[in-house]
Amino acid sequence: xxxxxxKLDALANLGIELSRVQDLDIVMEHILTExxxxxxxxxxxxxxxxxxxxxxxxxxxxxxxxxxxEGEKLIYSTFRIPINKESIAGYVAAAGKHLNLTDVYxxxxxxxxxFSKEFDKKTHYKTQSVLTIPLKNHHDxxxxxxxxxxxxxxxxxxxxxxxxxxxxxxxxxxxxxxxxERAQMTRAILLRMIQMAEMRDPKETGAHVNRVxxxxxxxxxxxxxxxxxxxxxxxxxxxxxxxxxxxHDVGKIAISDLILKKPGRLDETEFTTMKxxxxxxxxxxxxxxxxxxxxAAQVALNHHERWDGNGYPGHVDVQSGKAKKGYAQSGGRPMxxxxxxxxxxxxxxxxADVYDALSSARVYKDAWDESKVxxxxxxxxxxxxxxxxxxxxxxSLDFLRAIQRRYRDxx
Numbered sequence: 492x493x494x495x496x497x498k499l500d501a502l503a504n505l506g507i508e509l510s511r512v513q514d515l516d517i518v519m520e521h522i523l524t525e526x527x528x529x530x531x532x533x534x535x536x537x538x539x540x541x542x543x544x545x546x547x548x549x550x551x552x553x554x555x556x557x558x559x560x561e562g563e564k565l566i567y568s569t570f571r572i573p574i575n576k577e578s579i580a581g582y583v584a585a586a587g588k589h590l591n592l593t594d595v596y597x598x599x600x601x602x603x604x605x606f607s608k609e610f611d612k613k614t615h616y617k618t619q620s621v622l623t624i625p626l627k628n629h630h631d632x633x634x635x636x637x638x639x640x641x642x643x644x645x646x647x648x649x650x651x652x653x654x655x656x657x658x659x660x661x662x663x664x665x666x667x668x669x670x671x672e673r674a675q676m677t678r679a680i681l682l683r684m685i686q687m688a689e690m691r692d693p694k695e696t697g698a699h700v701n702r703v704x705x706x707x708x709x710x711x712x713x714x715x716x717x718x719x720x721x722x723x724x725x726x727x728x729x730x731x732x733x734x735x736x737x738x739h740d741v742g743k744i745a746i747s748d749l750i751l752k753k754p755g756r757l758d759e760t761e762f763t764t765m766k767x768x769x770x771x772x773x774x775x776x777x778x779x780x781x782x783x784x785x786x787a788a789q790v791a792l793n794h795h796e797r798w799d800g801n802g803y804p805g806h807v808d809v810q811s812g813k814a815k816k817g818y819a820q821s822g823g824r825p826m827x828x829x830x831x832x833x834x835x836x837x838x839x840x841x842x843a844d845v846y847d848a849l850s851s852a853r854v855y856k857d858a859w860d861e862s863k864v865x866x867x868x869x870x871x872x873x874x875x876x877x878x879x880x881x882x883x884x885x886x887s888l889d890f891l892r893a894i895q896r897r898y899r900d901x902x
Contacts, residue, residue, distance in 0.1 A: 510670065514674065514678070515677070516705075522637065530622070533641040534618075538584075541571070552640075564890060579638070620651045634668060684741060698898045704734070739840050793838075842884060845868070845871075846891070851900060
């Protein structure tokens with residue numbers, strides 16, 4: 492447990508720490524982790540406001556986590572609730588004021604809001620004390636809800652949240668809301684870039700890139716865990732990889748509609764042109780001013796390389812689009828990269844992208860049955876895909892399925 496001085500010091504550093512994170516999902520993870528640490532809470536959730544609804548977006552629960560095997564993570568359902576005075580989170584969003592409830596099973600019947608016991612029944616968890624705080628932007632508009640559950644004393648007995656906890660979390664929420672709004676703006680900019688690509692290529696949907704980004708981060712985390720990477724390095728990698736993965740096909744903006752929207756198969760000349768989207772995408776990030784630019788260029792250039800060396804664009808100079816010196820085949824074509832010549836992020840997104848493409852319906856095809864998708868990925872180990880990543884992929888299927896459900900395609 493943090494003492495008062497440690498809390499104040501941590502609060503002073505919170506804004507700096509959160510400013511280093513750009514991705515929305517990872518910002519929410521940091522916010523919830525730190526909020527629970529500040530008040531020694533067992534669990535918590537974040538809701539994001541979407542017009543007149545709250546989207547249940549992120550959750551943590553130590554008690555339920557301890558029931559899992561080492562290295563596994565909670566898989567949770569996503570849902571929406573209306574902003575009204577019937578639920579606790581909806582009431583706080585509607586009123587714009589926090590609620591501190593000592594025992595949600597003993598809410599006064601005269602209160603307009605109530606506690607839903609469904610989650611507790613399903614998971615055999617006991618929710619008791621709940622502190623629910625609105626996250627407001629600089630216009631004083633509620634952009635989300637931070638809900639902290641089951642404060643604990645030094646012996647892990649559930650207790651009520653104190654008035655000091657309330658005051659500390661209100662300060663915390665004002666800092667967290669700034670980070671959340673900034674991350675939402677970053678995500679919105681990325682999705683607008685992707686919407687531009689979607690106008691050209693109907694395969695590049697917001698749901699598709701969110702899934703690819705989510706898959707990529709999950710595969711990377713498990714890869715990093717195998718190598719005992721320190722948490723700061725893992726956090727930085729996750730942050731830039733998710734955004735880079737979302738932009739993997741951004742180079743298609745520069746490809747002709749005659750090719751992108753052709754209903755049938757591309758001929759050899761057209762396919763050669765299409766393959767240039769990798770180089771064109773990397774070229775967008777060639778003026779590299781940050782680790783994100785480096786990662787985005789790496790992903791754009793390499794996500795169609797194959798482990799066996801038969802992918803594209805191969806060993807090319809990004810600016811000229813021609814083979815690098817010493818890597819030209821007959822006719823000047825660049826040699827394909829193979830094995831670990833392909834940068835890690837490129838190998839990860841190659842697998843994430845193909846998994847989503849096979850699993851998803853498109854205007855020109857139905858989604859494949861999962862068994863067929865998994866058989867294909869397994870058969871492509873050591874051919875198309877890094878065999879270690881394929882092994883990691885199969886070990887994380889439950890979580891990948893949860894990402895699929897979270898970012899469903901809309902009609």
